Each structure stands twice: as structure tokens, then as C-alpha cells.
Amino acid sequence: MSLPYVELSFGVIGQTLPADHGYGLYSAIAHLCPQIHEQEELSIQTISGKPDGQGKIELSRQSKLRIRLPYEPAQIALVLPLAGQQLTIGNHRIQLSIPQIFPLYPVDKLRSRIVTIKKFQEPEPFKEAAQRQLDALGIQGNLILPLNEDGEPARKAIKIKTYSVVGFSLVITDLSDEDSIKLQQFGLGGKHRMGCGVFTSFPRAWRFYDA
Missing domain, CATH: 3.30.70.1890 (Alpha-Beta Plaits)
Incomplete structure (x- = not known):
């Protein structure tokens, strides 16, 4: 256990x-x-x-x-x-x-400011790769790529030394209590120690186009 x-x-x-x-x-x-x-x-x-x-x-x-x-x-x-x-x-x-x-406490809707999955830098392939990771964890939920002010999936990047890693903001809704805790524990993608792929509850005054 x-x-x-x-x-x-x-x-x-x-x-x-x-x-x-x-x-x-x-x-x-x-x-x-x-x-x-x-x-x-x-x-x-x-x-x-x-x-x-x-x-x-x-x-x-x-x-x-x-x-x-x-x-x-x-x-x-x-x-x-x-x-x-x-x-x-x-x-x-x-x-x-x-x-x-x-x-950690369960909430049915979680978000990550940026999720990075190696080799997936376009919205649809990225979403499919994220879904495969959810499936591998046995987590059921509705996966959403939030849109920015221009109506495009919110592409993000973090700089590591001299190069940038591209990812997307991600929201997972309709989570059971057990799956919510599991997603918070394991996250998605890589670079978890640099703030990527970590899922949290929504701030009270949350907007899709946050920093």
C-alpha cells in the first residue's frame, strides 16, 4: 500500500x-x-x-x-x-x-498551470498523450485544454538553463475522490520538481489566462 x-x-x-x-x-x-x-x-x-x-x-x-x-x-x-x-x-x-x-483533499476539478510531455508540443497530440497517461494511472475524468484570450489552447513554456520546454495548461473535471487524490499524488508529464504537471484546486478568482 x-x-x-x-x-x-x-x-x-x-x-x-x-x-x-x-x-x-x-x-x-x-x-x-x-x-x-x-x-x-x-x-x-x-x-x-x-x-x-x-x-x-x-x-x-x-x-x-x-x-x-x-x-x-x-x-x-x-x-x-x-x-x-x-x-x-x-x-x-x-x-x-x-x-x-x-x-491532500479531494476536489472534483483540478488544474495544472503547465504540463510538459516530451515530444508533444501541439494541442491535439498533447491532449491524446495526456489522456494516455491518465488511462495508465487508471484515472477517469474529463480532460480540457483551457483557452487563452485569443481562443487558443494556453501554450506555456518554462526556461531551463539555456533552453525552453513547451507545455499546456490542463484542467481535469468530473474526478472521483480517489482519482482526485491519485492525480494530485502522481501528476502528469515531467519536470514535477520545477512546477510542471502538479495539479491543484482552482483559486477562488481563477481565470483561464493566468500567469
Whole structure:
């Protein structure tokens, strides 16, 4: 029987971050917690903030660093050294608080800001590949590619060192409680430690064309 997953939520104190900070955040965390490189089951969500329209986000009291991992003392101990630390991401600095630990809870509709599946960079083939991954996990749900302001599937990209990885925003609806938890645990696609393929509930004021 697999272990239940939990989410460690660190408060974030700072002014701004790059809007595309998944790789930089992972690098900063790995610098303090090098063993995180081997943690395949761990995922790191990008930090939320208000887009400034110029490639940055403005942080607020609601901004959190969320790390999702199995509820296993040795694994949790690997990321606890982050508590109270300062992270440098590019020329931005943030301070982390002591984390709170939350269980995952089921909701029937989940979304991921960006899902990346290697070799699938066009909407229809990508959607089919995502469906195959859902089927492999035994998850039943209705898969939707949200549209941007131009009525096109919301293509996203994250920069990793010198290259960009392309993906799409993804929404899965009509999930059972069991499948909702499973999707939150395992995600879809790759780069989960850089904020990709991690599924969360909808923010209250959510719009399809978010940052």
C-alpha cells in the first residue's frame, strides 16, 4: 500500500520573483537540500503572485512555497532545512517561514498551470498523450485544454538553463475522490520538481489566462 501524500506549505516573504521561476526555485532548493535530486516522488509548485505584465510576479501574504511528497519522516526531514532560510532566485531574494503540513483533499476539478510531455508540443497530440497517461494511472475524468484570450489552447513554456520546454495548461473535471487524490499524488508529464504537471484546486478568482 502506498503512503499518503502531504503538502508542506512555507510562508514566503519577499517583493517579486520572475514569472518563470520553476527551474530557479528548484535550483535554489537543491542547493540547500542536495538529496532532493533523488526524490522522484516529490513535486514543487511554483509560487503564486500577481503578474506585473513585465515578466515578474509581485508576492503577497498569500504567496506560499508548496512541496508535495509522501508522508514519510525521512523524506519530510530532507526538506525541513528550508525552514527560515533565504533563497536567491536570479537577482530576487525570498525568506521562507516554518512550514505547515496539510493532507491532500479531494476536489472534483483540478488544474495544472503547465504540463510538459516530451515530444508533444501541439494541442491535439498533447491532449491524446495526456489522456494516455491518465488511462495508465487508471484515472477517469474529463480532460480540457483551457483557452487563452485569443481562443487558443494556453501554450506555456518554462526556461531551463539555456533552453525552453513547451507545455499546456490542463484542467481535469468530473474526478472521483480517489482519482482526485491519485492525480494530485502522481501528476502528469515531467519536470514535477520545477512546477510542471502538479495539479491543484482552482483559486477562488481563477481565470483561464493566468500567469
